[in-house]
Amino acid sequence: MPSVRDLRDRIRSLKNTQQITKAMKQVAAAKIRRAEALQKQSRPYADAIGAMLRDLIANVGSIDHPFMKGGRGGAPGGVILMTADKGLAGSFNSNLIRAAEIHARENADLAWYAIGIKARNALRRQSRETLQFWPLAQGVMFDSAQELAHRVTDDFTEGRISSITLVSPKLVNMMTQRPEVRQIVPIAAEQTEKKPAQGSVEFEPSPEFVLGRLLPKYLEFTLYSAMLETNASFYAAQLVAMNNATDNAKKLIDENTVEMNKARQAAITKEILEIVGGAEALAG
Amino acid sequence: MANAVPFTLITPLSVKFDGQAELVIAVGTEGEVGILPSHAPYLTALRPGLLRANVQESGTTRRLELACSEGFLQALPGKITILADAALAPDEVDIAQARADLAAAQDEQKAAGGDLAAHARAQVKIDFANARLAVAGV
Numbered sequence: 001m002p003s004v005r006d007l008r009d010r011i012r013s014l015k016n017t018q019q020i021t022k023a024m025k026q027v028a029a030a031k032i033r034r035a036e037a038l039q040k041q042s043r044p045y046a047d048a049i050g051a052m053l054r055d056l057i058a059n060v061g062s063i064d065h066p067f068m069k070g071g072r073g074g075a076p077g078g079v080i081l082m083t084a085d086k087g088l089a090g091s092f093n094s095n096l097i098r099a100a101e102i103h104a105r106e107n108a109d110l111a112w113y114a115i116g117i118k119a120r121n122a123l124r125r126q127s128r129e130t131l132q133f134w135p136l137a138q139g140v141m142f143d144s145a146q147e148l149a150h151r152v153t154d155d156f157t158e159g160r161i162s163s164i165t166l167v168s169p170k171l172v173n174m175m176t177q178r179p180e181v182r183q184i185v186p187i188a189a190e191q192t193e194k195k196p197a198q199g200s201v202e203f204e205p206s207p208e209f210v211l212g213r214l215l216p217k218y219l220e221f222t223l224y225s226a227m228l229e230t231n232a233s234f235y236a237a238q239l240v241a242m243n244n245a246t247d248n249a250k251k252l253i254d255e256n257t258v259e260m261n262k263a264r265q266a267a268i269t270k271e272i273l274e275i276v277g278g279a280e281a282l283a284g
Numbered sequence: 285m286a287n288a289v290p291f292t293l294i295t296p297l298s299v300k301f302d303g304q305a306e307l308v309i310a311v312g313t314e315g316e317v318g319i320l321p322s323h324a325p326y327l328t329a330l331r332p333g334l335l336r337a338n339v340q341e342s343g344t345t346r347r348l349e350l351a352c353s354e355g356f357l358q359a360l361p362g363k364i365t366i367l368a369d370a371a372l373a374p375d376e377v378d379i380a381q382a383r384a385d386l387a388a389a390q391d392e393q394k395a396a397g398g399d400l401a402a403h404a405r406a407q408v409k410i411d412f413a414n415a416r417l418a419v420a421g422v
Contacts, residue, residue: 044299045294202324204328217367
């Protein structure tokens with residue numbers, strides 16, 4: 001049986017851990033509000049660019065843009081793996097990495113892009129070649145998204161990769177984040193279903209030219225909003241993980257306190273017995 | 285008071301302007317375009333440049349000037365929408381940063397040589413830096 005002092009030390013250490021997890025929980029709760037606000041701010045842009053794209057596609061006869069056609073055969077498929085920069089968020093990062101691994105098992109020839117330090121490290125551990133890496137830092141997220149979009153666009157149009165697939169978390173709600181694997185280029189036909197043109201829209205200089213400008217922008221924005229979602233999902237996962245950790249620490253503290261009280265009581269009883277025994281021996 | 289039309293200027297980071305405009309002048313890839321209310325449906329790509337608009341605010345007309353990066357303009361009879369990567373008001377421009385960006389982009393363009401795509405990319409940066417300096421009144 002551990003001594004009273006051992007138990008007291010253990011409780012103290014547990015309390016310290018609990019304090020840390022509680023602080024991290026509060027930080028995550030604050031950061032998730034910021035992440036959600038950023039997501040909300042980007043929504044009008046998403047709606048507007050989506051509407052413009054639909055208008056354009058309805059008005060263009062034949063869509064002759066590399067993004068709408070299959071990539072060159074023989075080139076590896078490009079995969080963008082998005083994770084957080086940090087851990088301590090339960091199985092958040094490992095779920096994403098596992099989703100990427102499953103995708104890799106089904107598709108032999110792949111080239112990788114990493115967003116988030118955890119993604120880069122995982123790819124390095126699996127000794128997969130990473131073409132380029134960006135951290136998921138909140139301040140420069142839009143710049144990173146633009147750089148990433150330029151890089152994958154160049155690689156795609158020059159035939160170094162044949163498609164672009166994105167592995168990123170989907171924030172279902174605060175408690176659930178699910179990894180999602182989706183192909184973003186070439187753009188799938190059903191995403192751009194034609195609807196009858198609404199009257200005559202004038203394009204300057206031509207619908208094809210504007211579409212050629214809009215599609216890369218759309219890709220840029222898709223990647224940016226995926227990064228925002230990764231960021232928000234990470235903090236949501238961390239909030240849950242830290243909440244559980246705080247609860248578990250509390251449970252352990254309670255158990256150990258009961259144990260310590262028992263040990264202390266046993267020590268006192270033993271001492272009294274010794275004194276009584278000693279006194280009786282003297283009297284006898 | 286002149287006719288006005290709902291006008292929104294949206295960047296991925298925020299909605300920069302949402303209100304009524306009498307006139308919007310933007311720099312399209314084919315040159316400057318001025319849009320008045322009741323314009324026929326129209327969609328164009330924008331080059332980085334100075335975006336000017338006469339907007340109505342609490343009963344008076346105000347001149348809005350912003351340095352706009354690449355984007356798109358969509359005009360409908362009852363609505364004008366501009367999408368841009370960034371749009372900066374005069375007090376949001378960091379002049380030293382804009383000057384540094386301009387110099388860097390000019391060097392980049394010189395280094396591009398015969399690479400037309402790199403040349404064009406550098407030109408976009410030069411235009412945006414110039415627009416920022418212009419809007420800040422430098």
